[in-house]
Amino acid sequence: MRPRAFTLDLDDTLWPIEPTLRRAEAALRGWLAEHAPATLAGCGDAGMLRLRAQVALDHPELAHDLSTLRLITIHRALVAAGDDPALAEPAFEAFMAARQQVTWFDDVRPALDRLAAHGPLLAVSNGNAELAPTGLAPWFAGSVSARSTGVAKPDARIFAAACAQLGCRPDEVMHIGDDWRADIHGAREAGLHSAWVRRAELPLRDDSGGLGGQHRLLAAPPPPAGHHLEVPHLLALADWLDAL
Ligand SMILES: [Mg+2]
Known part of the structure; x- marks a missing residue:
């Protein structure tokens, strides 16, 4: 089996998401300190997390759209503190600018060079990172996101949208990712x-949802459909492809 094209997860596959989000949260706090100090004082770190969780509960229809959930959260925090709700948009932009400043894992640059030699690469992400600001644009033919398709991985429709964009049948495409449930x-x-x-550099975690580390507990083995590999990094995958 030789894949004709590849879809790639972004967060925790090409860069660690946890430090990225920590920096983005810090950037948001810095922005609020300057422009809406009452909101920062009224909310705090734990308060913002609680609010974010409440917004997710109130808007299950937006589960695929982390950007809008974040924007609503900031809006609610501003309103609760009596600040101008129109500040939500620029505050969100401060968060997003930092959220796009990612630090790639060491193998990513050389591995993308080698993977791209085997076929077009398409990003398939449930998160809100984008190709150009994260530096990925030179290697990628495009991207499909949970936000753009209206459904998140593991929903088959997001993978179907990716295959359609690549002009490939699903059995011609290999998806690469870190999350057993969403990706594999x-x-x-x-x-x-x-x-x-x-x-190995990602912390193990026990749950099976969200972002921020490898799964410790594994679900049942996947059904015997297509080819499946397990690799410690992307260069090992490139080695496998080169050897085909
Ligand atoms: Mg991931």
């Missing part, structure tokens, strides 16, 4: 081949 199980259910990137 989702891709296989949609008929794609899969490569599970299990980075």
